[in-house]
Every structure is written in structure tokens, then in C-alpha cells.
Amino acid sequence: MSDIQQYLLDCDRNKREASSVAQRSAARLQTPDLKLLTLIEQLAEYCNSEDGATRAKTMAYLAEVLGFVPQKVLSLQQRILLCDFLLSRLEDSEGLGPCAKGLMALEERGKWDNERVVKIMETLLAHTSPLRQYKQQSERYPVLRLVDTLMARYRDALRSHHEASTDFLSRFIAYFDGEKDPRNLMVVFSILKVPMAEWNIGAEAQELFDAVFNYFPITFRPPPDDPYGITAQDLKDRLRDCIASTPDFAPYAFPALLDKLDSTAMNTKRDVLHSITSCVVEYGPRTTSLYSITLWDALKFEILNVQEEDLAHEALDGLAAIARTLSQGTSGPLNAYLRPIIKECNEHLEDAPTKQSEASARILHKIADVSAEVTNILLAGILPNLFHLFQTAETMAKRRGLLEVLVQLIRANISVYGDWRSMGTDGEQAANNPLAQYRDQALEIMVNGLETAPVNEVSFRLVCLEGLLQLSKVRSLLSDESVGRITQLLHSVVIHEEPYGKNEIKEASIDGLVEIAHQKPQVVVDKAFPAFMAQLPDTDVDGSKAYVPVLEAFAKLGSEDKIFDTVILRLKNKFSSAVKQNASSAYIIALLSAILYALVQGANKLEQNPESSTYYQDIALPLLQRTSSSDASHPEALDDETTLDLVGRICSTIIRSRSVHQQNAIATELYTLFRATPQAELPPFNPNAPLDTHRSMIVSTHLLASFRKEATLPCELQLLISSLAEYVQQPSLSNAVRAASLRQISLVINKFYPTAALKTCMDPLLSAPMQLFNQEKLDPPRIRLIFACLKAILLRSSPILSTLYPSLLSFLAHPQHGRTVAHGFATLLQPDDLLSKQNHCLISGLHKQKTFALLVPSITQAFRDATPENKPNYLVALSGILKWTPFDIVVGEVAVLASLLLQSLDLQREDAVKEAAIGTLTAVLQERASAIEEHAGSLVARLLANATATATAIPPPKVRVAALRCLTLMPEKMKLEVVLPYRKQVVRRLTAALDDRKRGVRGQAVRCRSRWLGVDEVGDEDEDE
């Protein structure tokens, strides 16, 4: 059997086998075994078959063979022969696709000369035009690929042909007429773009334009499982490129596009606006100038009467693009374009503040942003009128509306001319900034406005403030003196003004000062700092708290890099004098808070060069020495536990980033805190130490937290742990000291045990005499200790957890302390401000998964077997874990947990547990509502019971709000048929919540109720869409 016979047989059965037949033939062509002539002769019989399908398959065979033949096997002679043969076959209406594929294969095996290219093109046009007569996409696609290749590789040949023949282009355009398949269209657009962009299209411009614009707007929506991956956006992009390809299209494109802008379909408008912008950019200044005013008249409506916010954005982009394009040309057309814009905007300013004056501000801002030239023209056209209107305005509201426009123009000015720290988009041009001409006038009206307007004119003063701030930023515009004057205005608002309303002015003033400090640090230091310092007393004997807002503002200034050091220094000095003058502890706390706030804001500054920074010597060390001193220099304020906590935090913020070497010097003083007393006589080693020494444990905790894990502890590890474990059980300790000491245990176990030793780290505590896990010895201090140890270990995901957790779980059944243990579970996964990565702790990424997997299944199991009295303990423990577990870990267990969570809502006197359970249920609703749809009825009943006062109890407001919030989510997340049966009940019961004693609860009840009122309408909405 010859290869072709085999191919024809296989073709219908198995494409792949057929292909391998063709591949074999191709291989044989390389050997003397098979001559090309023989192969063609074998085809003759089938080529001329009566049956069209056979003829097509025969051509497919030939195309496949040619595709498989290696390069250089076919001689030029043979290729010409084959090409002629294939062209002759184009007259046959069958087998077009394979012919085109065959031609492509030939082209890949040797470049054609110009005449051949023209001949191929003309033969295609002569015998196969229009292409749409071939119904199969797979027939047309190879032809389009072939034409695309010709256009791409033989540009000159086809262009010369076009220039030589009068009707070629129009025949060419007509060839693609009526193509509908998205894959083919992608190719058609790319083919047609070549004549558009490169040929002299003259008389055929409109024909060519229509050939692509007929497809506008693209409404194609790809099928759900589209294997070709062509999106509507791909088509839109190519079509837009075609429309924008040549200025010759402008007379057709702009009217056609503007016509479609009247469409009611938002998507169409979006495409139109996008296309207009592209056209303006591509057509260039000469063509654009002819249409600029027409375009303005059309685009402005999208902004003045906003329908959709993104359409307004697109329209603004279009207007800016026109200005940008015209800026590249001569100044005449640019002026002609801007003139009507200026006129119209000026008209809208007349009746500010309106929707349209706001729109004018947007337009002016967007266009002024384009270039220095445009900014200059707009400033000259708008500002004189704006100032005139301002002077004659009758209302504050109008003045506010006018200044809003001014602010937008200044903003645009900054982006063009730059600010003090960076040049603008037009390079170093600041000397020519026309804003200088209006500087004094603008400065005066806004300074005046901020200074003299009554405090209740909030929005007016805000816009004055914003304008002054922007003005102070413009590169080389204001003198330092003027910036100083603005600074002065702002800080006197902060310091002297009575609080009003939401205090927006004060907040904006502080933020403004920070921004000015970013531009002009020295001015702020010179002007504002003395004023702030003058308001901060050295001592507060009169008990006034006037310093609080000043201190807050001053601390905020520390967030600006350039003045951070000065802020810290001044605060530190103020702290020293306050301590010396025996200021109250409230004032000391406020000063320390301000220092800590500034340090936290400037944390990156601390990390920059920890080796050389002087913050430790200047701030941390003196603070530590002051804390531990017992002579006259010891300030009373430092006996307060809150103050000590702040001291500890300040020191740890500074010490955290220091090197191991530097930290070791501090570590040896961890408990002595630079006192002369030997360590052994101090806590935690000496439980009977003098009372005041216990308090410094709080500071030690923060130091320990800041150490790197390579730092050297002041004593042997095991000794430290056992001392601390004994120490924390002293009944005489204050709550804060005990909590701090417990945290030290967590820190030591987490950071300082090597992984190998972690397995046995608990052994000394578990064995005699301590026997920490002995049921009989269980009491609250030991329970605390147990959780402190576990917290450290679980963060490292140690395997030892699998032996420790079962004992812990068994304590839940403890007759006396079961509930206390249950409450402890909430501490396990709770985030912690000391045990953190920042503090060099070892935190395994999977620790939450691990603890969840080890504990939760056991809890649900044990719950089933527990006695009724003990069951609540398991629910409490469970909620404590779930409260801090990310939902993606919980999700797999939702089905099992749902009924336990619902039972938690029935617990009495466990409000925190209820709140946590509702929180988890809310998360379930949000992420996987289907998992609890079967419980919808009991969920509704329990949430309603917790949302309103019942006969027996009133849940606290937090629980009521949480329950209502959860209930609000139900209609949104669950299927209509699930929630619909409860609509009536919920709507009726919630009228009680509308009359709740608490405003916050009522607000949530309103939201919840209106959500449920809408339940039966949901179905209608779906039908509309």
C-alpha cells in the first residue's frame, strides 16, 4: 500500500497515526528511496477523485509531508514546482486550508521572490475571495496565517504591488469582509494594520477604516471553557491599534466614535473614550488640532455630569492627552484648545460650590498637569477671575468652592515644576514658574482665611490649610520666611485653638507640619519647636493637662526622618527636667509615651546603623540607671508599674537592633540594672528581696525580650528557669510583676534553648519536687506557669507538644480548676507583643496548624464523653483556640465544630466565649456558608436570643452587636431558599433590637433588619441582571 493510501485510511480513524504516515513519507524523501516526482504521481489519482473529501485529505497529506520535510531537502526547482502545483489547486473549492498550510511550509523552507509573492496573493484573491464563503474556521485560519506571513515578511513586494495596481487594495480589503471568528479576527486586524500604518491609502482610507470599525464595539464574550484564551480585551486592543494607526482615519474615526459616545451601554462608552485617547496620541498634533474643540465639547459632559466614575476618569485622560499632543506642536492650536476650556470653567466658577464647579476643578487639575506651557496658559486664564470672584463672593461656601479649584491648580503646578526635594516633570524650570506672579495674593487670602474664619467653618478652613500646605511645597516659590509664617499658623492652631467638632483642623495642621518638615525641616525646627516646647512645662504642679495635645502633636513630628533626632532630643531633655522637678507621674507617663511613640515611628531610623547610634548611651542607659537607683536621684514616678513598662519598652526598642556584642554588655546587668547589689540578692533569685526591687522585673522582661538569641544570659539557663518558676508562684507578687515574670519564662524557653535541648527542657519542672503536671497539686499559679511554658514551646512547633497537650487536656475535667484551665486556652494562640519575630523569637510558620491539629479533634472527642458539668469547660477551651486560629485552618473541621459552636451560644455567664463563638460562626458564614446551612434554623434562634434581652439575661452590648452582625451576613451568604423561611421571624424579633439601650446596637440592628427585609426581593434582582 502506498503512503497516501495508508494516510487516507487512517485519516478518519486516528489523526495521530495519519500524521506519522506523513512523517514517514517525509523521511523517505531524504533518501533515494522515494522521489518527489513519484510521491506527486501517487497523489494524482486522489487529487482528481470525484469525492471532494478525498481531494481535501490528499492535500492535507501533502501539506503534512511538506511540514515534516527537513530544511534543504527540497531544491529551489522543486519548491517552485510544488508552489505552482498548490496554487493550481486553489481553483478547487475543497482543500483550501491544507493548500495554505502547504504554502506556509514551503515558505519556511526558502524565501520567495517578489513576483512569486504577488502571484500567490493575486491567485488567492482571484479564486478564494471573499474568504467567508469557506464555512469552516479551520479552512480560513491557515489562509489568514499565510497572508499575515506575506504581509510581515514581504512588505515591499506587496506595497509596490499596491502602488502599481489601482484596485488591489480594495480587492484586498474585501477579501476579509464578514469574518466573525475571534481567532481569525485577531489575525485580520494584524494583517490590515500593515496597509493602514505603512501604505499610502489615499482614496481607500474610508473603506479600510470601515473594514475594522464595523467590529466596534467588541461585544465578544469568550465561552466558559475557551481553549484558545482570546479575551474580549485582546480583540479590543488590536482593534484600537487599527483605529489609531493612521491620521488618515481622523475624518472618519472621530465622528464615528463620538456618535457611539451617545450610547447607553457603559462598556461601549468606555471603549470609545479609550479609543479617542489612543487616537489623539497616535494621530499627532496637526490632525488632533482639527478636532480638539469638537472633542472637548463631547468629552466634557462625561465629567460635568458624571454617570460612572471610571468614565469620568477616562474622559479626563482623553482631555489631558489632547493637551499633551498639542503641546508637541505650535502654540496656536494649543491656545485654541484651551480657550473654550478656560471660558467654560470660569463660568462654572461663578456659581461655586456646585457639582460642576467641582468638575471644573478636576478638569483643570488634570490638564494643567500636562506640561509647563499648559499650566502657564491655564493659570493666566483662570486665576485672575478666580481671585476676583473670591473677593466679591457673598458666602463662605462659594469661597471654599473657589479655593478648591486653586488647590487643584497648585497641585498640578507642583507636579510640573517640582517641590523642594525633587524636580518636576519638566526638569529644572522653577525660575519660570508663573505661579510666582500670584504667590502673594494666594498666600494672603489663604492665611487670612485660616486665621480669621470662625472655627465652625471647618471645610473652608481645611481648604485654606490645604492650599497653604501645597503652596509651601512648590519648588523655590515661597521664601523661608513665608513658609515659617505658614508653620506658625499651623502650630498655633495645634497649640492654642479650642477643640471643635471632629478636630479635623487640628489633625490636618499636625499632618501639615509633618509634610512641611519633610520639605523644609529647618524652618519647622526653628519656628514650631520653640513654640511647642514653651507649652510643655517642666513640672505640672497645677495639675493642668493642657500639655497632652501639644505632646501628641510634637511626638507625631518625629515621624519625619529629617527632624526625628531633634524631636527625640527635646523630649528627652524635657523628661530630665520634669524628673528633676518632681513632676507628677501622669506627666512623666505622658512624656515617656511621647518618646516611645516617636521611637516606634522612627524605628527604621534606629535600625539604620545600630552600631554607631547614640540612642542607647543617651536615652536607654540613663533611664535604666534612674530606674534602679535607690538614692535621692530616684524619681518617685518611676515606682509606678505603668511607668516602668514604658521605660522597658523604650529601652527594648533601642536595644533590639544592637549587635550581640553590644547586647552582651547589657545582658550581664539584666537583673542588677547597673546597681551595685549582687545578682543573687535580687529577684528572681531572691524571693525575699526588698519590695521595690520586685518592680524592676518589669524592665528586665523588656530587656530580655529585646535580646538576640545568641546573647549570653547572666546565669546558667536551668538555674534561671527554676528560679523564675519558683518566683512566679509567690503569692505576694503584684499582678503586673507576676505577668512580667511569667513572660520571662516564655522568652527564655523560646529563645535560649537549642532545638536539641527543647525536648527535655520541661523535665526538671515535671519531675519532683515541682511535678508541674501533677493533677493533685494543680492550682491557679501553676496553671499560669504551665501555659507560659507551653506558649514558648508551641511557637517553635516542637514535637514534645504531642506528649504535653494530652496532660493539659485531661486537666479540663479537673473538678475544681477545670474552668480556669479552660480559660487558659485562649492564651495559647493569642498574638503577643513580646514573643514576636521582631524580638528575635523563634516562631514556626506552622505553629497554629500544629496546635489546632493536636488539640481540636481531641477536644471535640472529649466533649462527647464529658459529664454535663464539665462540657462547658471544653466549649470554653475550644472557643479560646478558635478565636485566634485563621479561618483557612478551621475550614476543614467546620462541619464537626458547628454544633459545638452553637452550643457555646447557650452558655451562661461566659460572654467572652459567646463573642468568640459568634466570631467564628461569622467567619464560617463569610468563607464557607454552605457548611452550616443545615443549622440555619438553630443559628437564627440563638443569634436572636443573643441580640436581644431575654427573660433570663441581657447579653452585654458587644455580644449583641456581634450577634446582629453575624445575623446580617446570613441572607448575603446563604441560599435564598435557606433563609427565606426565617424572614418573618427575624424581622419581627428585631423590632425589639431597634429600641436597644445602646446606639451602636441599634445601628447594627437597622442594618441587619433592612438586609432581612430585602430577602424576598433578592430573587427579583437576579432576574433583572
Next chain:
Amino acid sequence: MDNANPTILNPSDLPSRRADSSLKTRDDGGTGLFDNLIPHYNYLSDPFDSPVSPSDSEDDSLEDIDAQEIYDLISSISDPEHPLSLGSLAVVNLPDIHIQPPPSPRSSISTVLVEVTPTITHCSLATVIGLGVRVRLEQALPPRFRVDVRIKKGTHSTDEAVNKQLGDKERVAAALENGTLMGVLQKMLATCE
């Protein structure tokens, strides 16, 4: 469109509750900047001995429904013509909201009177706006409140006719049966929090 270019109030100038409550709570005049300096989850928060949270004690204090609360309920309704709130268009204003306590100690019925100011005197949508306010309040207030919505005197060319319509229970009920009108109202109320 009746009024294509309405005047718009700035959100900073609209009345809000934070205005006075923030002053009351912070007697030191500060903004509470340092309050969050120490994280809420610090080592001092001990779950073992804190079942009584401070919010429990606050639960006793009664917060009455006042004019500001009514304002907050209705100022976020959207205008049927513009994508703007009735508050920012000054269609509803705090001084035009009046709550009348129960007329006698035996009665528990309070009355809320809201006067709406249309943006222009011939606004054809005044009735729809009034209806929207009414529907919103009836959904959001407990049943012990009677709702009375009117057009402010002198702000509309046909204010009396509109008031009659808004006050007539049967006509209101009939209007709410109208599907198209209900659609408009739903769209207006969709922006309410």
C-alpha cells in the same frame, strides 16, 4: 433632570455625632494618640481573672434616640437624580428634625417630624424623596415612633399638595405597591448604612 447642577455641602460641614461625644470622653483634650501605643494584647491582659469587662458597667447607661441619630439614618439616602446623599445636598438638615416625646405619661408613642428641603422649588421628585425618608424611618425606628415627613414650608411650589400625599396612609401604602416606584426607592435606600 430637574436640577442638573445642585449646590453640594462638604462632608466636613455636615453634623455628626463624634463632634460632641469625643469631647466628653477625653477630658485631657488629646486625641488619644498614645492609647494604642501598648498593644491591646500585652502580657498584662490575663484571661484568668478578668471576666468583668468595663463595657458591662457601661451597659446601664441609656442612650436615647435623638435628632442626630435620625439624621444619620436618613442623610445617607441617595438623591434619585444625582449620585449624592440627601445630607450633602442639604435636602435633610439636622435643625429640621424634631422629636416630640409622648403627649402623656400613659402613652409611649413619640413622634418624629422631618422637614425636607427640595433643591429647587419645582422639584418634581419631592414626593419620592419624602416617601424615601418615610420608608427608611419606618424600617429603622422602633414601633413606638410615629413618623411624620413633610416638605418644609415655602421651599416648594406645591408643598401643601405634596404634604397631603405624604401624610395620607392609604396613598402611601398604594404608592409602595407600585413596582417602578419601589425600584426607585430601593435604589435610593441602597446607599444607607
